[in-house]
Amino acid sequence: MAAPDPRITTMDEQVALPRKNGELVFEAPWEARAFGLAVALNEAGVYPWRDFSQILAAETAALEQQGAPASYYERWLETLEKLAIARGLVSLDELDARTVEYALNAHDEHED
Numbered sequence: 001m002a003a004p005d006p007r008i009t010t011m012d013e014q015v016a017l018p019r020k021n022g023e024l025v026f027e028a029p030w031e032a033r034a035f036g037l038a039v040a041l042n043e044a045g046v047y048p049w050r051d052f053s054q055i056l057a058a059e060t061a062a063l064e065q066q067g068a069p070a071s072y073y074e075r076w077l078e079t080l081e082k083l084a085i086a087r088g089l090v091s092l093d094e095l096d097a098r099t100v101e102y103a104l105n106a107h108d109e110h111e112d
Contacts, residue, residue, distance in 0.1 A: 015053055015056045015057050015060055017035075017072075018072050026073070027071070027073075028073075030073075030077075031073035031076075034073055034076055034077045034080055035073070035076065037080060038052060038076065038079075038080045038083075041080075041083075041084075041089075046083075046087055046089070047083050047087060051083065052079060052080075052083060055079045055082055055083060056075060056076065056079040059075045059078050059079050059082075060075050063075060081095060
């Protein structure tokens with residue numbers, strides 16, 4: 001596997017990736033998937049990384065100004081959603097419908 005783009009691994013402090021002992025930190029599997037999807041879409045040429053990092057910085061600043069709590073990867077996911085809609089990968093209605101499906105465990109891989 002190729003090394004990640006240095007623009008991704010060395011983002012400005014405000015939006016720098018969470019790390020522990022130099023390694024990326026993910027608290028839940030969805031965070032790693034959101035990270036991987038954002039990087040893969042960038043590498044596929046769907047958007048330049050500066051677009052992602054600029055939206056992430058704006059998202060972070062807006063939430064901090066509002067005093068709204070959000071984890072790093074919640075902001076990351078918001079950024080990914082905005083770019084996916086802006087680039088025509090998904091519509092807001094499609095995204096909302098899929099969100100409801102996942103909230104209802106329609107895509108749960110575990111069997112009872």
